[in-house]
Amino acid sequence: MNAGQLLSQIPGLTYRQLDRWTSTGYLRAAQAGEGAGHARDYSAEEVRVAALMVRLHGAGLNVASSHRAARDLAAGRPAVLAPGVEVVVQDQAVAAEPHEDASGGPLSAA
Numbered sequence: 001m002n003a004g005q006l007l008s009q010i011p012g013l014t015y016r017q018l019d020r021w022t023s024t025g026y027l028r029a030a031q032a033g034e035g036a037g038h039a040r041d042y043s044a045e046e047v048r049v050a051a052l053m054v055r056l057h058g059a060g061l062n063v064a065s066s067h068r069a070a071r072d073l074a075a076g077r078p079a080v081l082a083p084g085v086e087v088v089v090q091d092q093a094v095a096a097e098p099h100e101d102a103s104g105g106p107l108s109a110a
Contacts, residue, residue: 003018008049010047012055013050013054017054021067022064027042029046029047030043031048048074049071052069
């Protein structure tokens, strides 16, 4: 999936975030060529990781913790950030609808 498609599938993900997270190694993309001006393609796993990172970062985790938890969750492993601290995401769909919080009110989009 190219960057434009990825951005259209993940609400709340900006081009700037995608570029930064890719250039710093949080997301892995296959490039058609070397240097600037070549399209980046993202695998289905990277799309899942990006979607989870957006949700976790929007919920207040820093980028590094969001990345670590997203990698674990995308791989089907528990996301333990510290002893006794586990991240649980109820709906891991890439293009998820807004959910309700425990009080029945809508959660704000991140």
